[in-house]
Amino acid sequence: MRTLIFATTIRYLTPLFLIFSVYILFRGHNHPGGGFIGGLIGSIAFVFHVLAHGPERTAGTYFQLTFYHQSRQEHYSLPRHMWQLLQANTWNRVKQGSPSPWRYYMLRVRPAYMMATGLLVAATSGFAGLLAGLPYMTGFWLPFKLPLVGGLGTPLLFDTGVYLLVLGMILKMVFTMSKE
Template sequence: MKTLILAVAIRIFIPLFVIFSVYILFRGHNHPGGGFIGGLICAIAFIFHIMAHGPKDTAYTFFTIKYFRKAHQTGRSSVSSVLVLVYKNLFRKKELQAAPDWLPRQWRVDPIFIISCGLFLAATSGVFGLFLQQPYMSALWADMYLPVFGKPGTPILFDLGVYLLVLGVVLKITFVMAEE
C-alpha cells in the first residue's frame, strides 16, 4: 500500500526514529532501555520506509554506498592510495564525476553484515576484562567523563553490538518478507 501521506510523513519520521533510538541506546545504562529496544525503534523507521516505498528503494536509499574508483587500478592498494580514494570521494566528488578514468561503483550493506558486526562487537566487548585478569564480560569503565555520554565503558560496546544485531535481524526478516 503506497500512499502519498505516508511517503511524505516518513521523510520527517525517519530521522526522529533514529535519533530517539540512539537516545534510548545511551540511556539504557541508568534507566530502562539499551541496545535491544533501541535497535527495534531504529528498525521501525526502515519498516515504515519499506511500507511506503518498497524494499528495493529502501535498500538503495539507505544501504547502498556510492563511491568512485580508478578504472585501471588493480591489485593490492597501499595505505596512501586508500587515503587518496577516501579523500577524493569525500571532498572532490564533483571532479570525479567528470573525470573519465574514475568509474562510479556501489557497495550494498547487507543486513547480514550488520548482524555480523553487531555479534562481533557484543562478543568482543567482554574480552577487555580478560586482559586485566578479570572474568569474561566484566564491566570496565574509563576514568574520563564525556558531557553527553557519561563515563564510557565496555557495557556500551555490548549494547551497541546488541543494537546492531537486533537492527540487522529485523531488517533481514523485513526485507525477506517484503520481497515476497
C-alpha cells in the same frame, strides 16, 4: 499502503526515529533501555520506509554507499583534488557519457553482515575482563565522561553490538517478507 502522504511523512520521520534510537542506545547505558530497545526503535524507521517505498528503494537509499575516486594527476594541487573529491562524494556525480576520470565503488551493507558484526562486537566486549584477569563481561570504563553520553566503557560496546544485532535481524525479516 503507498500513498503520497504516508511516503512524505516517512521521509521526515525516518531520521527522527534513527536519532531517537541512537539516543536510547546511549541512554540505556545508565538508565533502562539500551541496545535492544534502541535497535527496535531504529528498525521501526526502516519498516515504515519499506511499507512506504518498497524494499529495493529502502536498501538503495540507506544500505548502499557509493564512493567516488579520481586518480590525482600531477597538475592538480592537493586542495583542488580534495575539493573535487568532496563534490563528487557529496553531490553524487553521475557517470557521464564521455570517459570520465571519476571511478566509483559501491559498498552494500547487508542485514546478515550487520547481525554478524553486532554479534562479534557484543561477544568481544567481554574479553577486556579476561585480559585483565577478571571474569568474562567485567565492565571497564574510561576515566572521562562525555556531556550527553556519560561514561564510555565495555557495557556500551555490548549495547552497540546488541543494537546492530537486533537491527540486522529485524531488517532481514522485513526485507525477506516484503519480497513475497
